[in-house]
Amino acid sequence: MKLTGKAWKFGADVDTDAIIPARRLNTSDPAELAKYCMEDADPDFVRKMKAGDLIVAGKNFGCGSSREHAPIAIKAAGVSCVIAPSFARIFYRNAFNMGLPIFECAEAAADIREGDEVTVDAGTGVIRNATTGAEYRAAPIPPFMQELIADGGLMAHLAKKARAG
Amino acid sequence: MTITEKILAAHAGLPRVEPGQIINVRVDVALGNDITAPIAIREFKQAGANRVFDRSRVVLVPDHFAPNKDILSAEQCKVLRDFAREQDLEHYFEIGEMGVEHALLPEQGIVGPGDVVIGADSHTCTYGALGAFSTGVGSTDLAAAMITGEAWFKVPESMKFVYTGKLGPWVEGKDLILATIGRIGVDGALYRAMEFTGPAIDALGMDDRFTMANMAIEAGGKSGIIAPDATTRAYVEGRVKRPPTYYESGPDARYREVIEIDCSRLRPQVAFPHLPSNTRSVDEAGTVAIDQVVIGSCTNGRIEDLRRAARVMRGQRVAPYVRCLVIPATQEIYRQALQEGLIEVFLDAKAAVSTPTCGPCLGGHMGILAKGERAVATTNRNFVGRMGHPESEVYLTNPAVAAASAVLGRIASPEEVAA
Ligand code: SF4
Numbered sequence: 001m002k003l004t005g006k007a008w009k010f011g012a013d014v015d016t017d018a019i020i021p022a023r024r025l026n027t028s029d030p031a032e033l034a035k036y037c038m039e040d041a042d043p044d045f046v047r048k049m050k051a052g053d054l055i056v057a058g059k060n061f062g063c064g065s066s067r068e069h070a071p072i073a074i075k076a077a078g079v080s081c082v083i084a085p086s087f088a089r090i091f092y093r094n095a096f097n098m099g100l101p102i103f104e105c106a107e108a109a110a111d112i113r114e115g116d117e118v119t120v121d122a123g124t125g126v127i128r129n130a131t132t133g134a135e136y137r138a139a140p141i142p143p144f145m146q147e148l149i150a151d152g153g154l155m156a157h158l159a160k161k162a163r164a165g
Numbered sequence: 166m167t168i169t170e171k172i173l174a175a176h177a178g179l180p181r182v183e184p185g186q187i188i189n190v191r192v193d194v195a196l197g198n199d200i201t202a203p204i205a206i207r208e209f210k211q212a213g214a215n216r217v218f219d220r221s222r223v224v225l226v227p228d229h230f231a232p233n234k235d236i237l238s239a240e241q242c243k244v245l246r247d248f249a250r251e252q253d254l255e256h257y258f259e260i261g262e263m264g265v266e267h268a269l270l271p272e273q274g275i276v277g278p279g280d281v282v283i284g285a286d287s288h289t290c291t292y293g294a295l296g297a298f299s300t301g302v303g304s305t306d307l308a309a310a311m312i313t314g315e316a317w318f319k320v321p322e323s324m325k326f327v328y329t330g331k332l333g334p335w336v337e338g339k340d341l342i343l344a345t346i347g348r349i350g351v352d353g354a355l356y357r358a359m360e361f362t363g364p365a366i367d368a369l370g371m372d373d374r375f376t377m378a379n380m381a382i383e384a385g386g387k388s389g390i391i392a393p394d395a396t397t398r399a400y401v402e403g404r405v406k407r408p409p410t411y412y413e414s415g416p417d418a419r420y421r422e423v424i425e426i427d428c429s430r431l432r433p434q435v436a437f438p439h440l441p442s443n444t445r446s447v448d449e450a451g452t453v454a455i456d457q458v459v460i461g462s463c464t465n466g467r468i469e470d471l472r473r474a475a476r477v478m479r480g481q482r483v484a485p486y487v488r489c490l491v492i493p494a495t496q497e498i499y500r501q502a503l504q505e506g507l508i509e510v511f512l513d514a515k516a517a518v519s520t521p522t523c524g525p526c527l528g529g530h531m532g533i534l535a536k537g538e539r540a541v542a543t544t545n546r547n548f549v550g551r552m553g554h555p556e557s558e559v560y561l562t563n564p565a566v567a568a569a570s571a572v573l574g575r576i577a578s579p580e581e582v583a584a
Pocket residue numbers: 229265266267286288462463464522523526527544545
């Protein structure tokens with residue numbers, strides 16, 4: 001699968017309150033949450049971005065609360081994937097469990113500028129910056145996590161295991 | 166093996182585990198709240214599941230937006246209530262019994278030493294104070310655990326913290342953990358288990374230990390853990406519902422890093438906006454005028470916290486135009502504070518005392534900040550917009566500093582108010 005879009009840059013330690021603030025958590029409806037994606041980091045983000053665009057951020061992306069509303073809001077807003085040097089562990093886990101592609105790559109996160117056209121090959125983890133021509137390779141995804149993604153998330157993975165007995 | 170590895174190995178049915186290994190473990194308790202459980206329950210139903218794996222081990226606590234703050238929140242809490250009724254859950258807490266989940270579960274003896282606990286709430290790491298492996302997960306993980314009674318984990322590397330020296334006056338568990346996060350940063354323990362040890366930890370009571378384990382996540386930690394000792398045993402005896410297992414790290418335990426922290430010169434800490442790692446000592450805070458003080462939460466809403474706040478506030482008055490909210494974390498703590506006369510101290514000082522709720526801690530309700538306002542809070546996060554308007558500010562402190570700040574209307578050290 002190839003993910004292509006324009007890069008939107010965010011800083012280090014973007015927390016889940018910035019991704020989707022608590023005042024929006026009285027619902028878990030993805031379409032509703034999407035409207036407020038990244039609201040407290042950039043109030044205009046959802047108006048500026050287009051479906052398929054990528055978030056490129058600094059280290060420890062998604063720190064803070066365990067709210068799955070954060071990856072849900074990002075996914076439902078149409079963001080195709082997130083690239084960062086590292087992710088907070090619950091966010092990392094949630095992203096795989098619910099099928100939001102994320103890539104750990106410090107060089108790409110540092111080099112890519114806002115507005116660059118970026119393509120990510122989700123299978124190989126190769127990140128290409130079409131604007132500059134630079135190419136990067138994201139950290140390999142552990143086999144178990146690859147299995148989760150291939151099965152379509154944790155619940156689908158469990159269902160498959162149950163069917164297999 | 167470390168204490169964390171021993172607990173995980175026992176729950177995975179393996180003789181030993183190594184950091185980095187991906188394992189499937191049996192969970193003793195799976196927890197959800199009114200924000201995270203509705204998604205888990207939806208996934209539980211979508212998966213076609215009928216019954217939870219064990220009605221005594223799935224715990225639901227509507228504490229974040231309860232008492233219901235608006236119609237949508239009421240609907241979310243109703244999802245929990247309906248599910249609890251349908252599944253006949255042993256541990257569902259309605260208002261009147263409800264407390265902030267991470268104060269409530271240990272108090273009610275639902276979690277104990279040696280357990281593996283997952284919660285769809287990042288501060289589930291709190292129960293590490295009992296010598297349990299306990300960590301926050303997402304709603305999907307909770308849904309899976311409600312069905313299977315299991316969860317997958319990558320065995321974390323451990324990081325050992327050794328606290329030495331005697332704590333000075335008004336220095337608490339909160340200051341130790343804030344100083345630690347200040348030193349290693351908000352991702353200083355990313356993916357790792359933080360093991361808190363040393364003579365200064367041995368001397369801490371349970372409430373301070375809960376505060377420390379609670380904020381492991383603020384350093385990026387997967388879990389925080391303190392090996393059980395006599396203090397732990399005294400706390401859990403006669404309280405914990407299942408027989409506890411006491412683990413400790415073996416002589417062969419391997420650590421990614423060992424960090425020593427001398428506490429003898431430590432002063433009460435203040436985490437400035439907008440990261441918990443942005444710490445300085447209260448003496449270096451400068452003049453920071455404030456609009457609100459919140460004393461409560463799963464970090465510092467326990468009885469020992471209220472005692473310390475009351476010691477500072479006794480005979481004092483909250484500064485003009487400052488709002489001070491005191492939120493006992495559970496009904497039992499509330500009752501105890503009432504019996505000890507602490508509530509009267511707060512009322513005399515013109516503080517508002519609330520029923521247990523997360524409330525303002527996450528900017529939910531009961532004390533939201535306006536644009537440009539500043540709060541001192543005993544909570545655990547001071548991110549942008551955490552307690553209200555994106556241009557408001559939160560300063561994290563221990564309860565004694567929060568109480569002194571309420572009295573003086575600016576960030577203040579307890580010595581400025583009480584002896
Ligand atoms: S008190 Fe605050 S940190 Fe603790 S569970 Fe509630 S919202 Fe989360």
